[in-house]
Amino acid sequence: MIYDWLYSLTGSEMIAIGIQSLLPLYLFILPFALVAVLLERKVAAHMQDRLGPMRVGYHGLLQTIADILKLLQKEDTVAADIDKKFFDLSPLLVFAGSYAAFAAIPFSGAFMGSNIDLGIIYIVAVTGLVVAGILMGGWASNNKYSLLGAMRAAAQIISFEIPTLLIVVTVIMITGTMNLYTMSEWQTGYFWNWLILGGPDFGIAKILFIPLMLMAFLIIFLSTLAEVNRTPFDIPEAESEIVAGYHTEYSGMKFAMFFLAEYANMFAVSAIVSALFFGGYQSPFGYLGNLLEIGWLIPIEQFFWFTAKGVFFVLVQMWLRWTLPRFRVDQLMSFCWKYLIPISFVILLLVGLITVL
Amino acid sequence: MKNYILKFWQVFFTIMIGMKVTFRHLFIPAVTIQYPTVKPEMPERERNRLYVNMDDCIGCLQCERACPVNCIEIEIVKTIPGEDLGKTTNGKKKALWVTKFDIDMAKCCYCELCVFPCPTDCIYMTDVYEFSEFERDNFIYDFVTLTPDEKEEKKKNREEFMIKKEAEKAAAAKKKAEEEAAKKKGSETESENKTDDKPEENKE
Numbered sequence: 001m002i003y004d005w006l007y008s009l010t011g012s013e014m015i016a017i018g019i020q021s022l023l024p025l026y027l028f029i030l031p032f033a034l035v036a037v038l039l040e041r042k043v044a045a046h047m048q049d050r051l052g053p054m055r056v057g058y059h060g061l062l063q064t065i066a067d068i069l070k071l072l073q074k075e076d077t078v079a080a081d082i083d084k085k086f087f088d089l090s091p092l093l094v095f096a097g098s099y100a101a102f103a104a105i106p107f108s109g110a111f112m113g114s115n116i117d118l119g120i121i122y123i124v125a126v127t128g129l130v131v132a133g134i135l136m137g138g139w140a141s142n143n144k145y146s147l148l149g150a151m152r153a154a155a156q157i158i159s160f161e162i163p164t165l166l167i168v169v170t171v172i173m174i175t176g177t178m179n180l181y182t183m184s185e186w187q188t189g190y191f192w193n194w195l196i197l198g199g200p201d202f203g204i205a206k207i208l209f210i211p212l213m214l215m216a217f218l219i220i221f222l223s224t225l226a227e228v229n230r231t232p233f234d235i236p237e238a239e240s241e242i243v244a245g246y247h248t249e250y251s252g253m254k255f256a257m258f259f260l261a262e263y264a265n266m267f268a269v270s271a272i273v274s275a276l277f278f279g280g281y282q283s284p285f286g287y288l289g290n291l292l293e294i295g296w297l298i299p300i301e302q303f304f305w306f307t308a309k310g311v312f313f314v315l316v317q318m319w320l321r322w323t324l325p326r327f328r329v330d331q332l333m334s335f336c337w338k339y340l341i342p343i344s345f346v347i348l349l350l351v352g353l354i355t356v357l
Numbered sequence: 358m359k360n361y362i363l364k365f366w367q368v369f370f371t372i373m374i375g376m377k378v379t380f381r382h383l384f385i386p387a388v389t390i391q392y393p394t395v396k397p398e399m400p401e402r403e404r405n406r407l408y409v410n411m412d413d414c415i416g417c418l419q420c421e422r423a424c425p426v427n428c429i430e431i432e433i434v435k436t437i438p439g440e441d442l443g444k445t446t447n448g449k450k451k452a453l454w455v456t457k458f459d460i461d462m463a464k465c466c467y468c469e470l471c472v473f474p475c476p477t478d479c480i481y482m483t484d485v486y487e488f489s490e491f492e493r494d495n496f497i498y499d500f501v502t503l504t505p506d507e508k509e510e511k512k513k514n515r516e517e518f519m520i521k522k523e524a525e526k527a528a529a530a531k532k533k534a535e536e537e538a539a540k541k542k543g544s545e546t547e548s549e550n551k552t553d554d555k556p557e558e559n560k561e
Binding site (some may be wrong): 045258322 | 366370375376378379380382384386387388430552
């Protein structure tokens with residue numbers, strides 16, 4: 001583990017923990033956000049037969065850097081009669097919530113923020129902070145659109161947490177652990193050992209699990225998509241209805257914090273989905289390191305597969321974004337309460353029966 | 358219950374159809390034209406900025422008269438004998454100095470009516486359509502090839518020539534009058550001397 005190496009290098013627990021907790025931010029989330037913003041714009045453009053950013057750098061590769069420089073220079077506009085304390089606190093809280101989720105996500109066999117046993121439950125709980133931050137920002141902005149967006153976000157995120165948790169409980173029943181690291185290790189080997197294909201235990205249960213797990217994957221993918229407020233579930237920031245939702249009044253770097261949190265969240269939920277159903281950081285075809293007997297290559301390969309799976313699901317999220325129109329509020333609620341929750345209960349019951357038998 | 362499952366399946370299936378469409382569009386070439394670097398081809402009978410080829414202009418004022426918004430202003434000076442302006446490319450003789458040929462492109466309505474009357478095809482529409490300016494006065498295009506000094510010189514030449522001509526004419530008229538007076542005195546016969554009847558026409 002990287003922590004042990006850092007501890008032996010610095011000789012101080014505090015410094016080692018500090019460096020380890022900042023590593024994902026600087027080495028992963030910030031570069032990922034840079035790439036993902038550009039990727040989103042390019043994918044969006046090409047899906048609409050356009051070209052997207054083309055001016056800055058080769059095919060617009062440096063566009064995001066130019067945008068960040070612009071955002072840094074922007075004046076931090078503060079509207080009258082806002083609640084300054086909460087207004088300033090909100091973006092921090094939103095980003096802290098989405099960044100805290102990365103603590104329990106295993107990036108590879110050698111790196112994990114914190115190897116806690118409550119893993120997945122901790123992630124679901126700590127992302128609840130995002131709701132608090134969004135509500136705070138919407139309320140403090142003293143703007144009717146912000147408040148509307150924040151209220152919608154709260155209603156949506158809390159509703160969709162139920163199917164997410166039900167599926168998470170289903171997965172916990174099968175794997176017998178809440179720790180994402182153990183869960184990923186459990187799905188080791190080749191891709192037929194992944195939970196989406198019934199897990200590593202061969203037998204009648206594996207065949208019965210496959211359709212159930214496909215449904216479960218679909219439900220958790222949709223509900224986590226709704227939790228991160230992406231299209232088609234982007235009613236909290238619906239541009240054509242309520243300007244920009246809860247971040248209407250934000251500008252400059254505070255807005256950039258919301259933006260960064262959104263992309264961090266996108267990757268976090270993709271990583272959770274891949275850790276639960278697609279073997280996390282496990283390679284689908286075995287490791288080159290094992291073949292060549294080079295020990296240090298395996299964690300790097302694992303990191304590659306983890307990133308690849310995460311980026312793949314982020315791409316699917318973008319793909320859905322440009323396919324589906326936005327839900328209406330009542331449609332969103334009926335989709336959650338009438339379809340996702342009953343079906344996930346049925347899956348929970350069936351999986352319970354199968355595991356008991 | 359059956360309806361419920363059917364509806365769920367339909368939702369899933371139609372989303373898949375939609376995703377297929379967007380995925381196909383991901384690989385369709387973009388229709389974007391990268392404008393300042395790549396320019397779209399203009400139609401054959403495009404009407405853009407006017408241009409006057411002053412080598413061919415004979416100063417006939419046909420374009421000025423045709424213009425419906427009076428955006429063309431031309432001043433001409435007649436030549437004096439001995440000055441040869443040469444010929445246009447389609448063989449017309451050039452007989453006038455053009456000392457002013459201004460087209461105000463801010464006024465121009467791009468009707469192309471000035472182009473058709475031109476006997477030497479020297480005024481025509483080009484394919485230049487990017488000529489925005491910060492000052493309105495910059496839209497007044499001056500096509501004259503003569504320098505200001507040359508213009509002054511041509512005007513002065515003509516004036517001097519005219520004064521000379523007037524003087525000659527006056528002298529001739531005086532002479533004639535004297536002759537006539539002498540004739541009247543001498544005899545009653547009427548004989549007109551028609552040597553200097555057309556003094557103002559050009560004699561190149």
